[in-house]
Amino acid sequence: xxxxxxxxxxxxxxxxxxxxxxxxxxxxxxxxxxxxxxxxxxxxxxxxxxxxxxxxxxxxxxxxxxxxxxxxxxxxxxxxxxxxxxxxxxxxxxxxxxxxxxxxxxxxxxxxxxxxxxxxxxxxxxxxxxxxxxxxxxxxxxxxxxxxxxxxxxxxxxxxxxxxxxxxxxxxxxxxxxxxxxxxxxxxxxxxxxxxxxxxxxxxxxxxx
Ligand code: 3PG
Numbered sequence: 295x296x297x298x299x300x301x302x303x304x305x306x307x308x309x310x311x312x313x314x315x316x317x318x319x320x321x322x323x324x325x326x327x328x329x330x331x332x333x334x335x336x337x338x339x340x341x342x343x344x345x346x347x348x349x350x351x352x353x354x355x356x357x358x359x360x361x362x363x364x365x366x367x368x369x370x371x372x373x374x375x376x377x378x379x380x381x382x383x384x385x386x387x388x389x390x391x392x393x394x395x396x397x398x399x400x401x402x403x404x405x406x407x408x409x410x411x412x413x414x415x416x417x418x419x420x421x422x423x424x425x426x427x428x429x430x431x432x433x434x435x436x437x438x439x440x441x442x443x444x445x446x447x448x449x450x451x452x453x454x455x456x457x458x459x460x461x462x463x464x465x466x467x468x469x470x471x472x473x474x475x476x477x478x479x480x481x482x483x484x485x486x487x488x489x490x491x492x493x494x495x496x497x498x499x500x501x502x503x
Pocket of ligand 1: 308335360361423449450451452470471472473
């Protein structure tokens with residue numbers, strides 16, 4: 295089950311990939327470090343193509359499509375081979391569409407009302423975005439009272455310095471972020487640096503990856 299895989303991995307790399315040429319070496323490194331669950335954002339023109347390529351070439355990857363903003367994109371990423379979809383927010387049409395779909399959806403929230411609305415559609419794992427701006431660890435502590443059945447994936451401003459504080463919370467399943475493979479390092483093809491980012495995770499997580 296996706297939620298168990300995310301919990302075990304603890305971190306969800308959020309990736310902005312512009313070309314197939316960038317995708318292949320990155321996929322090899324992700325698999326080497328057992329970072330099988332990833333988020334590919336729909337922020338580049340070739341995102342769907344990259345998603346489809348990775349889903350076909352690397353079936354061990356569990357690919358989430360990120361930045362899914364509307365129902366059309368929800369359909370597109372499903373067709374491209376995504377295992378799940380993530381959004382920075384949660385509009386009514388998207389929630390309704392995803393609730394009827396077999397593809398797992400992680401809606402984005404940053405307020406109690408948004409959380410309640412997504413919960414109303416049955417979504418028990420929600421992305422807190424942008425986590426640091428929304429209130430970070432303190433917000434999630436406060437949410438654990440009224441929303442004791444929910445789990446969160448804080449993303450946006452998570453980094454090696456605050457990651458452990460998030461992961462220590464009972465209502466955090468996994469943290470997401472771009473710091474593991476920042477766009478500039480991907481663009482530069484700096485695989486050595488990205489590998490070193492992945493390797494340093496082992497010392498930062500409570501249970502090694
Ligand atoms: C996202 O789309 O989830 C965020 O842009 C990731 O935020 P970060 O760059 O602060 O990790």
